Amino acid sequence: MKMFDEKKIEELKKKEFEWMDRTKNDPGAEKVLLGGSGIPLKRIYTPSDIADMDYERDINFPGVAPYTRGIYPTMYRGKLWTIRQFSGFNTPEETNKRFKYEYESGQTGFSIAFDSVTESGIDSDDPRAKDDVGAGGVHVDYLGDMEAMFADLPIDRVTTSVTISPWPAIPITATYFNMAKDRGIPLSELDGTTQNDFLLFTCCCHLIDQVPPHNLIRFCVDLVEWCAQNVPKWHPVSFASYNYRENGITAYQELGFLFANEIAYIEEELKRDRLKIDDFAPVFSYHLSSHNDFFEEIAKFRAARRMQYKLMKERYGAKNPKAYLLRFHVQTAGSTLVYHQPLNNAVRVAYQALAAAIGGVQSMHATSYDEPVCLPTDQSVLLSIRTQQILQNDMNIPAVADPLGGSYYVEWLTNEIEERAWEYLQKIEDRGGLVNCVESGWVHREFFRAMNDHLREIKSGEKKIVGENCFRMDYEPYEIPIFHPNPEDTLDIQIKKIERLRKERDNKKVERLLDELKVVTERYENVVPTVMKTIKAGATIGEVCDVWRDVYGIWKIPLPV
Amino acid sequence: MGEEQKIRVLMAIPGFDGHWRGAATVTAALRDAGMEVVFVGQQQPDAIAEAAIEEDVNVVGLSLYAAGHLRLVNKVINALAERGGKDKLVIVGGTIPQPDIPKLKALGVGEVFPAGSPVEEIVDYVKKCNR
Numbered sequence: 001m002k003m004f005d006e007k008k009i010e011e012l013k014k015k016e017f018e019w020m021d022r023t024k025n026d027p028g029a030e031k032v033l034l035g036g037s038g039i040p041l042k043r044i045y046t047p048s049d050i051a052d053m054d055y056e057r058d059i060n061f062p063g064v065a066p067y068t069r070g071i072y073p074t075m076y077r078g079k080l081w082t083i084r085q086f087s088g089f090n091t092p093e094e095t096n097k098r099f100k101y102e103y104e105s106g107q108t109g110f111s112i113a114f115d116s117v118t119e120s121g122i123d124s125d126d127p128r129a130k131d132d133v134g135a136g137g138v139h140v141d142y143l144g145d146m147e148a149m150f151a152d153l154p155i156d157r158v159t160t161s162v163t164i165s166p167w168p169a170i171p172i173t174a175t176y177f178n179m180a181k182d183r184g185i186p187l188s189e190l191d192g193t194t195q196n197d198f199l200l201f202t203c204c205c206h207l208i209d210q211v212p213p214h215n216l217i218r219f220c221v222d223l224v225e226w227c228a229q230n231v232p233k234w235h236p237v238s239f240a241s242y243n244y245r246e247n248g249i250t251a252y253q254e255l256g257f258l259f260a261n262e263i264a265y266i267e268e269e270l271k272r273d274r275l276k277i278d279d280f281a282p283v284f285s286y287h288l289s290s291h292n293d294f295f296e297e298i299a300k301f302r303a304a305r306r307m308q309y310k311l312m313k314e315r316y317g318a319k320n321p322k323a324y325l326l327r328f329h330v331q332t333a334g335s336t337l338v339y340h341q342p343l344n345n346a347v348r349v350a351y352q353a354l355a356a357a358i359g360g361v362q363s364m365h366a367t368s369y370d371e372p373v374c375l376p377t378d379q380s381v382l383l384s385i386r387t388q389q390i391l392q393n394d395m396n397i398p399a400v401a402d403p404l405g406g407s408y409y410v411e412w413l414t415n416e417i418e419e420r421a422w423e424y425l426q427k428i429e430d431r432g433g434l435v436n437c438v439e440s441g442w443v444h445r446e447f448f449r450a451m452n453d454h455l456r457e458i459k460s461g462e463k464k465i466v467g468e469n470c471f472r473m474d475y476e477p478y479e480i481p482i483f484h485p486n487p488e489d490t491l492d493i494q495i496k497k498i499e500r501l502r503k504e505r506d507n508k509k510v511e512r513l514l515d516e517l518k519v520v521t522e523r524y525e526n527v528v529p530t531v532m533k534t535i536k537a538g539a540t541i542g543e544v545c546d547v548w549r550d551v552y553g554i555w556k557i558p559l560p561v
Numbered sequence: 562m563g564e565e566q567k568i569r570v571l572m573a574i575p576g577f578d579g580h581w582r583g584a585a586t587v588t589a590a591l592r593d594a595g596m597e598v599v600f601v602g603q604q605q606p607d608a609i610a611e612a613a614i615e616e617d618v619n620v621v622g623l624s625l626y627a628a629g630h631l632r633l634v635n636k637v638i639n640a641l642a643e644r645g646g647k648d649k650l651v652i653v654g655g656t657i658p659q660p661d662i663p664k665l666k667a668l669g670v671g672e673v674f675p676a677g678s679p680v681e682e683i684v685d686y687v688k689k690c691n692r
Contacts (some may be wrong), residue, residue: 085658089628098571115577115627116576116579116627117577117579120577122577128577128605129577129583131576131629131632131633131636132576132577132578132627132629135576135627135628135629136578136626136627136628136629160615201579204579205580206579206581206602206603207579208577219689225685227635246582247582248582290649335582337631338677339676339677339678371656372656372675372676372677373659373675374656375628375660396689409678448585448589451582451585451586452586452589455586455590455680457635458679459679459680459681468677469679476659478630482658482659482660485628487628487629488632530570558604559581559585559600559602560585561572561581561584561585561588561589561600561602
């Protein structure tokens with residue numbers, strides 16, 4: 001159904017031209033203004049900007065293709081987005097206390113922040129790790145650590161995001177799955193997410209001793225493949241364009257990379273000829289950023305849903321409607337937060353969270369105002385939870401789906417973001433797809449350029465950031481509490497646990513299983529069943545990852561610096 | 562230091578911290594300002610000190626975003642001292658709470674530039690100290 005009459009649009013275009021001309025000397029009329037992603041903006045948008053739109057083809061109803069207005073027919077009336085703060089520090093036992101505090105504050109999902117040692121697949125007794133165990137995230141060495149982290153927490157009712165890098169993702173997720181089984185929760189019923197994102201941990205967050213990208217993608221997809229068949233409610237990947245965006249790229253580049261990454265997983269699975277698109281695409285999930293340009297972000301969420309539908313339907317011929325749905329978590333953009341006058345960040349976060357709520361989000365982390373300064377305190381985490389609860393309760397957001405649908409500006413911007421995102425995706429495909437672009441260093445160069453462009457825009461004042469390049473103060477007006485996680489004891493505690501583990505477990509059995517894992521890895525069979533057994537037998541995360549380092553070697557990151 | 566001699570800087574991320582945006586952009590800014598910058602990425606404190614001696618740098622820049630700054634910076638400074646590199650200017654950037662800034666300076670850090678500090682301030686400071 002065409003939305004506008006062609007003749008009337010022609011008349012309107014004339015009138016708009018006359019109006020532009022008549023008001024061209026009015027204050028501000030001559031200004032060339034750009035959106036957050038550098039897209040030139042007109043003064044006003046009218047039906048002439050979306051004249052070709054067809055209601056059913058382009059936006060339609062929530063829960064109906066192309067899903068622009070939302071993935072579920074009743075959206076928040078049926079289910080509010082999950083409040084899921086990303087947290088973790090020191091030992092699993094201490095993180096358990098923070099999780100309980102969050103749960104008692106009304107949080108409805110968990111997300112584990114691991115330390116970078118765990119993310120690297122390295123145990124706490126590795127001498128290189130001694131300064132980093134438990135710093136900036138929780139450390140996990142083995143199954144017992146996951147059990148301690150979730151002691152007394154109802155993992156059958158509250159979902160968890162196991163927010164971990166791709167190859168340690170397999171043994172770490174295996175600790176979670178083994179814990180669930182031990183608690184009598186069948187894997188067929190277990191709901192949750194493993195981040196397992198290829199691009200994030202090759203190009204955004206650098207890990208020590210990682211296997212090369214073309215081997216890494218195999219592990220990413222092994223987890224997807226096994227979960228799709230054995231843990232059907234689990235999302236074994238969450239394509240984390242949030243993290244790509246944190247490098248300073250634009251909203252449409254964020255989507256270009258998001259779909260390039262998804263395509264890399266799909267192509268790896270399809271080339272194995274074991275599963276069809278409809279068997280595994282329904283378990284995908286997504287993790288987007290909510291950045292500073294309010295309307296642009298809302299348009300981005302809408303464009304992303306429509307692109308996912310087109311990609312699955314038109315390119316891959318998916319027939320299972322679950323494959324069409326872009327179910328996404330949002331994190332408000334940490335990189336937009338400012339060190340100075342830190343309470344201002346609470347306001348930024350609230351607006352970014354509002355954009356996500358209007359954008360039809362399924363799960364959210366509202367970043368804490370103190371994150372540029374320190375790890376979040378109990379108070380700042382509470383404020384992040386309350387920020388979301390205020391949106392859900394006080395502000396009447398949940399009543400109506402996609403409230404900005406039909407706005408000339410937002411519809412035009414949705415089209416614009418989509419078009420630019422497809423173009424950017426094409427750029428990546430022209431270079432042989434994402435895995436090649438990562439290996440060649442092209443992605444790092446794109447990110448590096450974006451980081452430096454951002455700095456230039458701040459320096460020139462082209463982009464204004466309150467407290468950073470305008471409205472600065474020569475003193476700090478707000479005093480905020482600082483969280484000192486003091487992870488020093490974590491190392492000793494974790495090392496003692498590993499020592500005890502090595503005494504108590506059947507070491508012969510662990511060795512045999514690690515040998516079996518090596519064989520399975522070399523044969524290119526799915527490694528997850530062997531890892532499940534190996535973790536159950538008491539192997540550490542590092543022992544499992546060492547098998548893969550032995551087989552594949554270590555990647556030298558192609559840094560552009 | 563003479564006009565013709567370029568200021569030499571080592572830029573490193575101590576430990577396992579995966580954040581590279583801060584260290585990378587400061588590296589670019591210092592190079593734009595005419596300095597020689599050796600970017601070594603994530604390294605253990607001893608390796609940073611060794612590289613600083615090996616490369617004969619005037620300045621060691623450390624970027625830390627994972628709450629380990631007091632511990633790790635202290636180790637780098639000690640490792641430098643053990644190798645006769647006490648005279649090198651150490652500067653620190655990243656997620657550094659205000660109350661920790663005087664503590665870092667007491668350890669021997671020249672200046673601390675928390676995340677979001679204008680890069681020109683860093684450039685000016687390094688130039689001033691190497692005049």
